């Protein structure tokens with residue numbers, strides 16, 4: 001148990017008539033990025049608030065770095081970094097002062113705080129903003145400052161609620177690198193998000209949450225193998241492609257106006273077989289790619305199953 005950054009067993013939390021969490025189980029190992037994915041209202045934020053010591057569960061067991069957040073919130077906070085989905089920044093403060101303020105909150109001695117803040121500003125690529133007011137930072141830069149704030153006390157567990165929301169592609173890549181680097185240092189990272197295509201690159205594991213329970217837990221590399229998915233196929237000669245698919249009895253859709261055909265295959269392995277078969281049939285294939293990401297296909301498959 002001590003070897004898991006986050007452990008949750010049978011966690012329940014009700015708000016009046018709504019059961020936000022109905023017996024959720026979760027493990028977040030050290031050294032990995034675990035993503036929490038699920039539709040609106042699935043209970044992700046409720047769970048993160050409980051893990052961050054900000055909300056008590058009605059029942060169930062929770063351990064953060066081996067410690068019960070209800071019994072000893074202070075010890076958990078000393079080991080856990082938290083970035084909420086919306087967080088205020090004290091706009092009038094200078095960026096360096098902003099982080100020094102949080103160092104003080106975590107009782108980091110002043111002489112060490114200065115060095116720690118410089119280190120963090122380097123880490124989140126904001127050193128040139130050290131002496132500028134927080135309000136000049138862009139949204140992506142503020143988001144990175146939020147990560148720096150969560151890392152002030154070198155937590156072993158890092159919890160982030162929708163950190164990539166509203167970020168442009170470049171800021172998302174920077175955030176991804178930052179989180180991967182934390183995992184490489186041995187931190188247990190838990191991140192909730194809706195941006196599925198990005199999560200595929202950020203996360204090692206994906207936990208799907210729906211109606212207050214974790215319904216599936218998969219390693220990102222294994223996502224594509226278990227689910228049927230759709231592939232987009234393009235060939236120099238569309239008619240030859242359609243003829244080959246028909247001969248092979250592969251279900252396809254060929255929208256009249258489009259220059260591509262969509263096929264449904266049972267697995268990645270079936271997709272690979274189909275591609276080599278088409279080439280062997282003499283079809284001059286110029287494009288063969290999954291529609292949406294693997295994570296997206298898995299997500300759609302699991303929400304379909306449950307609706």
Ligand SMILES: Nc1ncnc2c1ncn2[C@@H]1O[C@H](COP(=O)(O)OP(=O)(O)OP(=O)(O)O)[C@@H](O)[C@H]1O
Nearest residue numbers: 015018019020038039040041042043044045046047
């Ligand atoms: N403070 C509250 N009072 C009443 N109901 C709440 C409260 N917080 C959450 N809920 C309800 O609990 C359920 C789960 O909400 P939660 O915010 O945890 O979902 P989520 O998965 O984070 O959703 P989203 O992706 O939209 O942020 C929802 O039905 C929500 O309306």
